[in-house]
Amino acid sequence: MRHKPSKEEFNKKFEEVTLDTEQIFKGKIISLQVDKVKLPNGNISTREIVRHPGAVAVLAIYNDKMIVVEQYRKPLEKNQIEIPAGKLDPGEEPKEAAIRELKEETGFDCGSIKQINSFFTSPGFADEKIVLFFAEDLIRGEMELDEDEFLSCESITLEQALEYIKEEKISDAKTITAVYAWQIYKLTGKI
Amino acid sequence: MRHKPSKEEFNKKFEEVTLDTEQIFKGKIISLQVDKVKLPNGNISTREIVRHPGAVAVLAIYNDKMIVVEQYRKPLEKNQIEIPAGKLDPGEEPKEAAIRELKEETGFDCGSIKQINSFFTSPGFADEKIVLFFAEDLIRGEMELDEDEFLSCESITLEQALEYIKEEKISDAKTITAVYAWQIYKLTGKI
Numbered sequence A, B: 001m002r003h004k005p006s007k008e009e010f011n012k013k014f015e016e017v018t019l020d021t022e023q024i025f026k027g028k029i030i031s032l033q034v035d036k037v038k039l040p041n042g043n044i045s046t047r048e049i050v051r052h053p054g055a056v057a058v059l060a061i062y063n064d065k066m067i068v069v070e071q072y073r074k075p076l077e078k079n080q081i082e083i084p085a086g087k088l089d090p091g092e093e094p095k096e097a098a099i100r101e102l103k104e105e106t107g108f109d110c111g112s113i114k115q116i117n118s119f120f121t122s123p124g125f126a127d128e129k130i131v132l133f134f135a136e137d138l139i140r141g142e143m144e145l146d147e148d149e150f151l152s153c154e155s156i157t158l159e160q161a162l163e164y165i166k167e168e169k170i171s172d173a174k175t176i177t178a179v180y181a182w183q184i185y186k187l188t189g190k191i
Helices: A007-012 A094-106 A158-167 A173-188 B007-012 B094-106 B158-167 B173-188
Strands: A017-026 A031-038 A044-051 A055-062 A065-073 A078-082 A085-087 A109-120 A129-139 A152-156 B017-026 B031-038 B044-051 B055-062 B065-073 B078-082 B085-087 B109-120 B129-139 B151-156
Touching: A017 B017, A055 A094, A055 A109, A055 A173, A065 A094, A065 A158, A065 A173, A078 A173, A085 A094, A094 A109, A094 A129, A109 A173, A109 B173, A129 A173, A152 A158, A158 A173, A173 B109, A173 B173, B055 B094, B055 B109, B055 B173, B065 B094, B065 B158, B065 B173, B078 B173, B085 B094, B094 B109, B094 B129, B094 B151, B109 B173, B129 B173, B151 B158, B158 B173
Parallel strands: A055 A129, B055 B129
Antiparallel strands: A017 A031, A031 A044, A055 A065, A055 A085, A065 A078, A065 A152, A109 A129, B017 B031, B031 B044, B055 B065, B055 B085, B065 B078, B065 B151, B109 B129
């Protein structure tokens, strides 16, 4: 009979033990460190690790359309259409952050919200974790953007969203995940 | 009539113009720079940007099961179950990289492979782009791991994959995207 590992055993298999940590950079949003690690075979290697406070994103449905925001993404040097999202404030609960970001970026309050899933965006080099929510029963209101925040808001059908993925107007992991989750919800009733 | 913006107009809306770039770090895998930018309102801000060579990932189906690998992810300090994936070698085409990574990490050759989509993992602070492939008609062979690469390979059903997402044993964006794409394929015949 196969041994079913405990959660701790599962997490420790292939562990890379930290021998040393060098702090390289501490910025407004991310920080960077390089860890010297001992591999399972005893060899020594390094790991480049970006630390991030974590974020939330919201699949918000209004009149059978998904609310999206368009904004400039400097690392890509282009505009992107994405679901509303943002970083966690210190000490903030993900659900609270999701309600706040939806309101700030789109003006919508939501009558109901629940978690769909959560995921690390780049587990090879970063610890950024996004918690994805599903918001319904939306009530339209005013956007509350910071002075230095530039984005526009629209709503699109599932067909448009799938078309935008093909055209790479939608081309980020969280939004594609949300579009697929929405498609599955429409097909199965489950989210 | 609403003006339909060209791809160039779309990409330049809300542009943040680079005034200066400071190179912070150049590592084995990622590099980090801080750009000073002019915002659309004329204000000055900074952007922390991680550069990454890009990667591929493969949804590989064998006997109606998805091939996954288990490996330690240092930024998360735990093991993760993910689809086979890896960085692009310099000058390498994504499809070629996908075939290579599938072979190295799982031992499988594939009879057919096609692109599902592509996505940026963290467009707020990184330019990492993953091209996701769908591989079928697999032929079992030997794994070809590097000396310092530690992972184990298994295959799981869709139901197990969805359960692993709930348990957070699967908790990375590319694998969740792949699982959802597979579920949609099983429901609609389209991928």
